[in-house]
Amino acid sequence: MTYITREHADDLEKLRSAPDFTDRSLPLLIRALRSGVDIFNKEEKATIVGLAQAGQNPTN
Secondary structure (H helix, E strand, O other), X not given: OHXXXXXXXXXXXXXXXXXOOOOOHHHHHXXXXXXHHOOOOHHHHHHHHHHXXXXXXXXX
16 A cells, blocks of 8 residues: 555645545545555565565566
């Protein structure tokens, strides 16, 4: 979760600053981010974290 929020800080700030972002929007955003955490199995997560720690872009 920390990696996602750090890597997408600009996008999250744009969402937070949007005129239609309200107090009710935050729980929805949190649920959406949490649901995305479970899309990879343990081996895939380890690979992605390893690449990120090595300074490589895990999306390539």
